[in-house]
Amino acid sequence: MKYENYIFDFDGTLGDSKECSIVATQQAFKTFGLNIPTEQDITYYMGIPIEVSFLKMSQRTLSEQEVEQLLTLFRQKYKVYETDYLKPFEYISEVIRLLSEANKKLFVVSSKKTEVLIRNLESIGLYQYITEAIGSDKVKAYKPNPDGILSILNKYNLRPDKAVYIGDAIFDIQMAKAARIDSIAVTWGSHSKEALSNEQPNYVIEEPIELTRI
Incomplete structure (x- = not known):
């Protein structure tokens, strides 16, 4: 990986x-x-x-x-x-567990309020794997502004070339580009493969397991 x-x-x-x-x-x-x-x-x-x-x-x-x-x-x-x-997408739980077992650091940057985001992560059984979850109330400017990503990079002293943002909407790809990190577009969410591809993400994937192969 x-x-x-x-x-x-x-x-x-x-x-x-x-x-x-x-x-x-x-x-x-x-x-x-x-x-x-x-x-x-x-x-x-x-x-x-x-x-x-x-x-x-x-x-x-x-x-x-x-x-x-x-x-x-x-x-x-x-x-x-x-x-x-509310439920996790099929095979997402297994993929998140595999990434965690491979000693990858996992974060979430969402447009939800942080309290709701954490509650939702807990309800689908993923919060235990997440180093930090950042909601819209913890950033100065919303997506596609890169505040959320940049705060994680700075707080944890992460190399941008070793970080990637994964999302289902064009706003996610735009945010990753603004933060100057790679992006992975997923096609099982809100925006079409064509719309996502037009934003030129580094990768477009159709199955969660593909995350473990990049």
Whole structure:
């Protein structure tokens, strides 16, 4: 394995949260009296924080107070549904265990709040393998800004050429490029292989086990 440090996205990469996010988002928008976003739009924006994506999906401008109310409503509904809907992608748990046993350092940089990210990692049995999980509340600027990756590189004194970011969205590839580290695009998440390939990641993979062969 070429890399020593693997930095993962969560939604659409480690955890299959698509159905949970769709249901919680649509119910939050409906309850709030807004247009109900399509599954396609929700899936596309899953790579960036809801603080950004919800503004893009709303048909009207929201005040700061309305945004906070909508976000709170979404988080309440997400927490209700995550028990039933959230699960690791097939073979991800086995691959993460193999990487850990090979003494690779594993990190997660996500658009979720850190508290929720850790809770989700614990619920799918992966948190024990993660050196650190960084959510949107721990960075100054959201994806595709590289703050999350750079903070890990600096804190753990990691060589950029020995680190790689793995994600399912074009925003993930853009973030890795901004941080000047390699990227691996995975095709089992939110964005198509074609869209991901257009961002020119270092690798595009279709099965989790391929992570152990790079």
